[in-house]
Amino acid sequence: MARDLALLAPEIAVVLTAVGALLFEMLRLPKVALPFTIVGLLVATGLTVPLLGTETTAFSGTFRIDALGEWAKLVLLPATILSVVLAYPEVKNTEREGTVYVLFSLTALGALVLAGAGDVMFLVLGVLLSSIGSFALVAYPADDRATEGAMKFFVFGSVTLAVMVFGLTYWFGATGSTLLSDLGRLGAVPLAAAFGLVAVLVGLGYKASLVPFHFWAPDAYEGAPVSVAAFLSIVPKVGAVFAIAQLSRDLPAETGWPLAVAALAVLSMTYGNLAALVQENVVRLLAYSSIAQSGYFLLGVVALGESGLAVRSLVVFAAAYAAMNLGAFAIVLLAGRTLRDFAGLGRSRPAAGAAMVVFLISLVGIPPLGGFVGKLLLFGAAIDAGFIWLAVVGILNSVVSLAVYLRIVVPMYGQAKEKPDSPVPVAAVWVTALTFTLGIGLAAQVLLGQVT
Amino acid sequence: MDTVGQQLIIAAIPGLPALVFFVLALFGRYIKEGAQYVAILGVTISLVFSGFALYFVATGEPIDFAVNWIDLGGGGAFPMGVYIDGLAAVMLVVVCFVSLMVQLYSGAFMEGDKRFAWYYAVINLFTASMLGLVLAPNFIELYFFWELVGLCSYLLIGHWFEKPSARDAAQKAFIVTRVGDAALFIAIIIFWAKTGTTSFQGISEAAQAGFIGGSLFTAAVVLVFVGAIGKSAQFPLHVWLPDAMEGPTPVSALIHAATMVAAGVYLVARTYDIFVQSETAMLTVAYIGGFTALMAATMALVKKDIKRVVAYSTVSQLGYMMLGLGVGAYSAGMFHLYNHAFFKALLFLCAGSIIYAMNSYNLVEMGGLRRRMPITFWTMVVAGISLAGIFPFSGFWSKDAIVASTFEEHYYVLFGMALLTVFLTAFYIFRAIFMAFMGEARTQGAREAVESPGIMTGPMLILAVLSVVSGLVGTPVADYFADFVRPSEFAVETLGVEPHEFSIPLAVVSVAVAILGIGLAYALYARQPERAAALARRFSGLHTFLDKGWYFDALYGATFVRGARALGRLVREFDRTALGGLVGGVGRGALGTGGFLQRLQTGGAQNYALFILLSVLIIGVIVGAQYAFLVVAIIALITIAAFAVGSRL
Secondary structure (H helix, E strand, O other): OOHHHHHHHHHHHHHHHHHHHHHHHEEEEHHHHHHHHHHHHHHHHHHHHHOOOOEEOOOOOOOOHHHHHHHHHHHHHHHHHHHHHHHHHHHHHHHOHHHHHHHHHHHHHHHHHOEEEEHHHHHHHHHHHHHHHHHHHHHHOHHHHHHHHHHHHHHHHHHHHHHHHHHHHHHHHHOOOOOOHHHHHHHHOOHHHHHHHHHHHHHHHHHOOOOOOOHHHHHHHOOOHHHHHHHHHHHHHHHHHHHHHHHHHHOOHHHHHHHHHHHHHHHHHHHHHHHHHHOOOOHHHHHHHHHHHHHHHHHHHHHHOOOOOOOHHHHHHHHHHHHHHHHHHHHHHHHEEEEEHHOOHHHHHHHHHHHHHHHHHHOOOOOOOOHHHHHHHHHHHHHOOOOOOHHHHHHHHHHHHHHHHHHHHHHHHHOOOOOOOOOOHHHHHEEEHHHHHHHHHOHHHHHHHHOO | OOHHHHHOOOOOHHHHHHHHHHHHHHHHHHHHHHHHHHOOOOOOOHHHHHHHHHHHHOOOOOEEEEEEEEOHHHHOOEEEEEEHHHHHHHHHHHHHHHHHHHHHHHHHHHHOOOOOOOEEEEEEEEHHHHHHHHHHHHHHHHHHHHHHHHHHHHHHOOOOOOOOHHHHHHHHHHHHHHHHHHHHHHHHHHHHHOOOOEEEHHHHHHHOOOOHHHHHHHHHHHHHHHHHHHHHHOOOOOOOOHHHHHHHHHHHHHHHOOOOOHHHHHHHHHHHHHEEEEEEEEHHHHHHHHHHHHHHHHHOOOOOOOHHHHHHHHHHHHHHHHHHHHHOHHHHHHHHHHHHHHHHHHHHHHHHHHHHHHHOOOOOOOOOOOHHHHHHHHHHHHHHHHHHHOOOOOHHHHHHEEEHHHHHOHHHHHHHHHHHHHHHHHHHHHHHHHHHHHOOOHHHHHOOOOOOOHHHHHHHHHHHHHHHHHHHHHHHOHHHHHHHHOOOHHHHHHHHHOOOOOOOHHHHHHHHHHHHHHHHHHHHHHHHHHHHHHHHHHHHHHHHHOHHHHHHHHHHHHHHHHHHHHHHHHHHHHHHOOOHHHHHOOOOOOOHHHHHHHHHHHHHHHHHHHHHHHHHHHHHHHHHOOOOHHHHHHHHHHHHHHHHHHHHH
């Protein structure tokens, strides 16, 4: 028991952070809740470091302490911290400022639970935990747009979750266990296996905003504060992708999961990029782009079990993706939400403009940036596992994605408008994101050497 | 013999321009016009070091060293390193030299530009990327710099981003070359998956040992070539290069002479050992090259924009180089790349000089500049003669070697195309020269033009000298170039080509054809310009067809660009309307949450539920496809039906 609790120290720290911040909020001290949240999450990140390299489970195999789970914490907790910092200029002096920070922590906890799940009940718990907080975060501005986005998100989430729980009962019926490690028994009962797999992909696909479960994403992102959109496009998404990975490790290949995941990857990449090509709103454009990026993630998932690169590629791409996407959203917060707001940004704020270009070309996957290294490893893993065609589709999609991201870059160097304000927290976030985007690319070995 | 000192010198060749980039990018706003001195100092040292590298290679073994960038343990590694043989050494010198000339010239040409320091910064990053590309011993490192070159070209072509046409051209160049890049990347990944290595040498050896072969190997090699097609602007990805003329003219000189477009040809030469193992790939290279040479030459015939004439000429000349490589004339192809670098850079600098003097690109607005700008005139004539391939100018030696090789290797169709291209080349370049310099001045601008300053004519004169003599290192009497830049013994054995013998009859024919072209241009444009105009009117259909570049832009615009956008809109509309009531409502009207909930009850939510279940069906089909396709489909269908019915009750 004590051992199990020690292994869960980072998660416990996140819970305590949330509870503590909530207390300060009740005392009407949001100015304390903010630093408390940041320090708490930093401590949680720090507590993860000694766990690196551990491969074990806690609570009778229901929760996994492995490379995926540990790296999820090391990537997602800092991403949450940066989202919190980003949120500050947006929500400061609003009525319930402190609750936003609390909800960030709780939602992040849900994502961590997903990434380390060793039991299907943890999958359900993780999806729920990361969803409920998100609904409230999206609805926070309480205007019509936000309400609409949150409602859509909520209705969609409820239905998918119902489908997921329903399908999981088939697995339980077939294996007599809720543990992921017992999923191997499904090989004998193909029908129940297929049914459960479909249901799980629906639930996790919704969280990871994979096509065709992505409908809520553009509207929710558009309605939500920019910092929340940034957060949703990274933390719950990476958590869900890692959850699919946890599941896929134990699922026998006869259930057909590699093909199903590959199909979702193709759909997400292609659909996301094509839809992004015609968006006028930068937040929606980035929403579709993040749908496409989830598709790239799945290239690493299909390779699980077949290629030794799979886990490493997922981790490296997650880190790079978190950095570049957060950075891009930070600049959106600075410049504005429509393409027109980006006009002249490269001239009125040259540094921020240049950083945006770096984030965007990293999203395309151009060397020597983090996005390139991540994608190189993902493609390598997919090909190693025999999915050459999937890598080809991914590479072709990167051509379309260049056209997508150039749509933001081109107006940036047009006629300059007035200089947008650059609040210190926003600048801090993009500078940090830029450092990591460049660092993960140039010093990829430093990160790779740590992932086993 | 690779001492540490030697390695440092090699590393400094691309390192110095890269350093200059950082210095100028960070402090450019303080240095301002002084940026040019920093930049020129950097590239001069690089040039000297490249000379050392040439000396090292000429007197010893190829230089080869590497360190691991990414080490995947058992999964292999991606090294970063350096490999310099004769080919790479010559390229280093050419790139540094042309870059130096362009940077000297730019000091005057770009004077007063708002982003003067930034311009020099990017030019240096561009040079550094190209030098890095030349040094690369493996595909991943090459791809690294390959993309950087593309990125820099985007920045340089779009340097005057106030002009919408410059922005569009930059974007077009980036995206079109990116198509080639994607193909190259696919090829790299295939090679890596099948052979476990990305080094050129390693892949060639693995292919010889049979680790990869058959149609997959051919496909991969052709994909590498598609990458080269994109960068070197060969058919059918040539459409970006003429538009790239929107950039400052010295940039065009750099892009066209030594960097960027040369990268594609260099890639084929660098990976020649891999290419020769696939006959299909070699034939593809030869025919694409031959066809591009002819096609681009016809496009250059009617252009009114002097820079576009020269731009199409580059596409055409690159086609020659590919043709040479494709038929096995490795040394001849690379020799042409080397000679072309000088005379093409010169042609662009001459065009830039005219533009500088009279602020117009249009040949129709020129005329009579011979007396106003004598240095520009004579240097351009020298470059033109060299391009046309007249004995004994440098272009003659390499072009003749390529044309003769097609004949000797019995590719008679290609030989015919190459010879026709010789004629067209001589015609279009002298058409441009006669229109610009001969006759009477046709506008006020042309009457008032004055010769450019010495800092511009200086580099032009140096290049003019080289355009005459650079070929002398590769004459049939003493062919130093072919001894130094030669294919590996493996390639020679595989191809089984005879060493090229200089053939006087063939040389006479090709020179005669070129002189014929010049003569026709003289008759039509210097003697009787009105006859040329009459001809254009008489064959106006053909004239427009050529002027529009065979309608490639229109074709691609209608299919790919519009197609992708239409698909995107379709997808967007689907997202918007598939969910019907729910989307249209709240937020736009004054309905508020109450109205929203009402909607929810009256039908919006079913759309969601139905859609999700439809998606369940899709995934169910995919999952079940292997063994229980029908069962899953039926179950999902029943579920959907149950929900649909249930929600209506």
